[in-house]
Amino acid sequence: xxxxRYVRExxxxxxxxxxxxxxxxxxxxxxxxxxxxxxLQQKADExxxxxxxxxxxxxxxxxxPDQASIERGRVLKTDISEVEERLRVVDEEFFxxxxxxxxxxxxxxxxxxxxxxxxxxxxVGDKPQFGFAPRNHYEIADQRGWIDKERASKVAGxxxxxxxxxxxxxxxxxxxxxxxxxxxxAKLKEIADGAGLDVDLKPFTPILPPLMIRTxxxxxxxxxxxxxxxxxxxxxxxxxxxxxxxxxxxxxxxxIFDAKQLPLRYVGYATSFRREAGTYGKDMExxxxxxxxxxxxxxxxxxxxxxxxxxxxxxAIQEHLVRTLGLPYQVLQKCTADIGKPNARGIDIETWLxxxxxxxxxxxxxxxxxYQARRLKTRxxxxxxxxxxxxxxxxxxxxxxxxxxxxIENGQDEAGNVTVPEALRPYLxxxxxx
RNA sequence: GGAGAGGUGGCCGAGUGGUUGAAGGCGCACGCUUGGAAAGCGUGUGUACCAGCAAUGGUACCGCAGGUUCGAAUCCUGUUCUCUCCGCCA
Numbered sequence: 001x002x003x004x005r006y007v008r009e010x011x012x013x014x015x016x017x018x019x020x021x022x023x024x025x026x027x028x029x030x031x032x033x034x035x036x037x038x039x040l041q042q043k044a045d046e047x048x049x050x051x052x053x054x055x056x057x058x059x060x061x062x063x064x065p066d067q068a069s070i071e072r073g074r075v076l077k078t079d080i081s082e083v084e085e086r087l088r089v090v091d092e093e094f095f096x097x098x099x100x101x102x103x104x105x106x107x108x109x110x111x112x113x114x115x116x117x118x119x120x121x122x123x124v125g126d127k128p129q130f131g132f133a134p135r136n137h138y139e140i141a142d143q144r145g146w147i148d149k150e151r152a153s154k155v156a157g158x159x160x161x162x163x164x165x166x167x168x169x170x171x172x173x174x175x176x177x178x179x180x181x182x183x184x185x186a187k188l189k190e191i192a193d194g195a196g197l198d199v200d201l202k203p204f205t206p207i208l209p210p211l212m213i214r215t216x217x218x219x220x221x222x223x224x225x226x227x228x229x230x231x232x233x234x235x236x237x238x239x240x241x242x243x244x245x246x247x248x249x250x251x252x253x254x255x256i257f258d259a260k261q262l263p264l265r266y267v268g269y270a271t272s273f274r275r276e277a278g279t280y281g282k283d284m285e286x287x288x289x290x291x292x293x294x295x296x297x298x299x300x301x302x303x304x305x306x307x308x309x310x311x312x313x314x315x316a317i318q319e320h321l322v323r324t325l326g327l328p329y330q331v332l333q334k335c336t337a338d339i340g341k342p343n344a345r346g347i348d349i350e351t352w353l354x355x356x357x358x359x360x361x362x363x364x365x366x367x368x369x370x371y372q373a374r375r376l377k378t379r380x381x382x383x384x385x386x387x388x389x390x391x392x393x394x395x396x397x398x399x400x401x402x403x404x405x406x407x408i409e410n411g412q413d414e415a416g417n418v419t420v421p422e423a424l425r426p427y428l429x430x431x432x433x434x
Numbered sequence: 435g436g437a438g439a440g441g442u443g444g445c446c447g448a449g450u451g452g453u454u455g456a457a458g459g460c461g462c463a464c465g466c467u468u469g470g471a472a473a474g475c476g477u478g479u480g481u482a483c484c485a486g487c488a489a490u491g492g493u494a495c496c497g498c499a500g501g502u503u504c505g506a507a508u509c510c511u512g513u514u515c516u517c518u519c520c521g522c523c524a
Contacts, residue, residue, distance in 0.1 A: 038483090045483090056452085058452075077503090
């Protein structure tokens with residue numbers, strides 16, 4: 001959520017940015033409602049002031065009954081509840097509309113109407129050359145007995161899979177590799193230096209979060225909508241999370257950090273759930289798009305002035321991870337229409353998939369400024385004693401399914417063996433191929 | 435699932451329907467003291483919204499939502515979460 005004071009003073013900019021991000025919001029109506037809720041609030045305050053002073057006078061009088069005051073008190077009571085009811089109605093409409101206003105994009109976010117207008121900012125690594133027609137991950141996995149979707153379909157339906165054998169070992173190797181990298185200060189220094197970033201080197205704390213989240217916190221994270229893409233737990237006020245971001249970012253709701261505690265960095269491992277509504281028939285082969293997938297996700301809380309640097313650090317970490325696995329990739333600066341509603345800035349990394357002869361999205365980095373923190377009420381007390389909202393960043397470390405697809409397709413040979421990236425070998429008993 | 439206990443400020447912990455935004459303690463900040471520190475002493479120390487240049491003032495908040503009352507942290511109802519015991523269970 002934005003700061004309403006900002007909207008009052010910059011209505012035209014807010015309208016313009018909302019349009020650039022493809023969100024239709026009636027900003028004028030929001031301001032109208034803002035005005036009337038303040039009027040009603042003031043009215044309610046005045047009535048309560050009178051009620052309180054009557055009660056005070058009554059108290060001074062030793063609690064003796066005074067008919068006039070009692071009468072007046074009764075009238076005030078109904079007046080107050082009447083004003084409160086009007087306020088409640090206005091508030092409801094106000095917040096419903098106000099929540100729809102997206103975050104303001106950072107200055108350097110390219111303006112674009114669709115994801116086709118994302119800007120390619122760099123391409124890294126050489127695509128592997130094969131002396132044969134490279135196959136896609138599913139063909140290889142099928143041959144190797146790594147993925148069983150037929151039985152998964154019997155048990156759970158479409159977009160589920162049993163991951164089996166060496167592919168499971170590979171997943172756990174990747175997890176170890178990431179956890180070790182991100183909790184190592186020396187590694188972070190190497191990454192930050194490589195990207196020319198002067199940042200705090202505090203390591204990430206590994207986290208295994210809950211996979212369910214309450215409605216109010218999900219909404220405060222601005223990740224509940226569209227609900228069609230979420231799984232609701234029947235008879236409970238709970239949803240399955242769609243990304244560790246959702247349960248990590250909401251972790252410190254209603255908390256006030258001491259400035260010294262920041263930056264606070266987490267790397268969470270979580271199985272994520274998505275209904276993939278509206279993608280029927282898309283990416284049905286293999287495990288590229290599943291209802292359930294495992295993901296390593298970074299999340300951090302910083303001061304406002306460190307937020308952008310943190311975002312850049314996250315992207316540098318993502319690049320480091322992909323590069324260290326020897327995978328070719330490209331970095332895209334997402335345009336206004338694609339960064340997402342709570343985002344001020346967003347970067348995608350697409351990794352080369354020879355089997356599809358395409359780069360496909362494997363990573364996203366989101367910089368939310370204080371947009372999420374405002375509703376979560378996650379704040380920091382500065383040295384001066386001032387309270388400020390924190391800035392939140394989240395970014396994929398690895399979406400395990402997708403990165404394993406990339407490893408399989410880039411590392412394949414004609415026989416269906418897969419070369420293990422060197423960085424992962426220590427976690428696979430030194431094996432060079434799977 | 436059954437039974438019971440309890441949610442008060444950064445933390446612990448008082449609280450008889452009105453002098454309680456909230457005792458007391460801890461913590462923290464500043465000052466005094468000291469060669470320096472500790473101890474000791476003193477002062478201060480919640481959040482949000484509204485008005486105001488500011489000082490400040492008003493309102494709300496004692497898990498949450500209702501209700502009773504001139505007046506609710508305190509009484510009533512519902513609800514939620516935590517803890518303990520039993521049951522079940524990895």
